[in-house]
Amino acid sequence: MDTPDLNRNWTDDEENQPIGRRIQRLSLHLTPVPRQLGDLQLRTFTCAARTKLNVDAKSLSVFMRGKHRDIQEKVFDFFNARPELQTPVEISKDDHRELCMRQLLALVREAGVRPFKYVADEPSKYFAILEAVGSVDMSLGIKMGVQYSLWGGSVLNLGTKKHKVKYYDGIDNMEYPGCFAMTELHHGSNVQGLQTVATFDPITDEFVIDTPNDGAIKWWIGNAAVHGKFASVFAKLMLPTHGTKGVTDMGVHAFIVPIRDLKTHQTLPGIEIHDCGHKVGLNGVDNGALRFRSVRIPRDNLLNRFGDVSRDGKYTSSLPTINKRFAATLGELVGGRVGLAYSSVSVLKIAATIAIRYSLLRQQFGPPKQPEVSILDYQSQQHKLMPMLASTYAFHFATLHLVEIYSEMKKSHDEQLVGDVHALSAGLKAYVTSYTAKSLSICREACGGHGYAAVNRFGSLRNDHDIFQTFEGDNTVLLQQVAADLLKQYKEKFQGGTLAVTWNYLRESMNTYLSQPNPVTARWESEDHLRDPKFQLDAFRYRTSRLLHSVAVRLNKHTKTLGNFGAWNRCLNHLLTLAESHIESVILAKFIESVKSCPDASSRAALKLVCDLYALDRIWKDIGTYRNVDYVAPNKAKAIHKLAEYLSFQVRNIAGELIDAFDLPDHVTRAPIAMQSDAYSQYTQYVGF
16 A cells, blocks of 8 residues: 655545545644744744744753752762662552651761751742752652651741750650641541540649540641651630630640650550551652540640640630731641642653653654654644643742742741732642642653553652642632632722732732723734733733622622522632633743843843743633733634734644753653653663663
8 A cells, every 4th residue: 555645735525535634634733834923923833943042041941940959969978879769660659668767867966967947047948959859759858848847947937045945856856756636537638626625733733635526536637647756736725714614615725745755656645646658749758647635735825826724724825816916827737738839840740851851862763764753743742741841840939939028928927928928828729739649640641551551650759749739728618718818919909908919919900890991002013912911911811800899799799698608609600710820820920020030141131932832821720811801803813812822832832942951861850751861761671671
């Protein structure tokens, strides 16, 4: 049978035949017809036809990784030099837990990396260490976070000087491995609904910790099943009522509770510890369940920064209500969300690096009698991976900004900044972790059958990262917090109040929304206009303002018949879309700022290209919203789509340099299909050839 000529001209009759149509479509896919976009000529995918930016990956990497590059290199080099501390592909749950503990002890005691001192004093350095450690093994990153950010952070942030004096050194040097016991079997997101109780006994000057029912068992507690010796236990503080036999509920507080003997490691009296067992991922972390049966602890074990109990049983606090104390307590624990958002971007960088490098190396099909082409030259592969690469860069700068304002908040304790960090960390954690979870599956698929091999990491990355969408706040719940804050700011705007920093844009954008879209600008479709950051940011913010105004009207309407709770539930999907739109606006704003601040011209040009792709791809994905209100005319919508495709081709041209700028060496990505040299050789050696 003769090989069909894919490049010849087709007659109308041939095009109407099923086989003819399929061959023609295949020919267009492999050798696309050049497409016009204003003055732009969309080039074919052949290497000879490409024009590309000259990008200095090293300069871009210096700008990306910033001032804490050295400490990350120290972590990478330490584990690369210690093969016995590297996590093998096949490992049992129990062995993984013990290895994870050895890894953390070696990092602290042998490598001399002490993360705890940076938790409060230099959070940006702590998160840089966390990113590097999580790249080695995500279980190790989570175990480190439990020890220093959660258990250690609760002592630093909720305790007072006496607690720091007593526990700091033991937490720092790993002599006091600990847990963060907040979640219960029946209560996760609803922390105020926790049922564990801590009743003060004025006779013995102790608190008595009790688990009143099975639903109050502390569940999914990291470090509890095997290694933990202490736990920060969140429980309702109950005080005896003077003159009666009753007690008064003072709200949820945190208490330091020893759970194992420091010398023998035996479980202490009154405490039951059970293993939560094998999980979908993160099996290097020993999650357990804790039950307390009249466990007595000294009064001094109350972490008393926001509320204290005197020897005679009197309660004092600088905050007047249970709700204010609760908000202050949770506000001090927001660092966990910051860390998860930042770490999720790190996971996305690894996955994107593996998938893109493989797509550059892998060749499949091609024009007749010519070499096969890289699969990243196919538009379908670019469509999967190039917007994802752009989003990875966007998330990098957004979470870097989050870390910066979190660090500022820890120093200044500015009340307005506290609120801003709380809402932004909730939104970015929810948005970024959800995006990364979806992207991991796309990356696996983009690498075909080889992506299914465990050694190439997509399975473990996907399984380990999946829970990021749940712990430190369920993503759906966190997005509702963002929406609630937006509605609060909306109300402030119409009452003449001051908007929080992240919401400043709403004042001008809402005024624009309340007026009709400009029929002239709605039709502008030049490349300069579409790549203008002002057009892009205005479009993002217009969408957010439109969603905000419309959901406020709906809530007001439904509240009259359904009440506040019913109205909120009726509008819930609308509210979630609003929150995501707002977070996308913040992400784009920070990306644009970062592009402008980049000192190297070639790096700045590359970042501008990537930023434009991120913005236009997002606008195109929600083009119906803009068309419905005539914010974008039909021809402009087509121009946005064509330009987004063109930019995707251009980003493909520098994709290698862009992933190299993440500076993730082979021993970090550890996927044979993505090795920078001799990939197939290393892959075949792994399977035994």
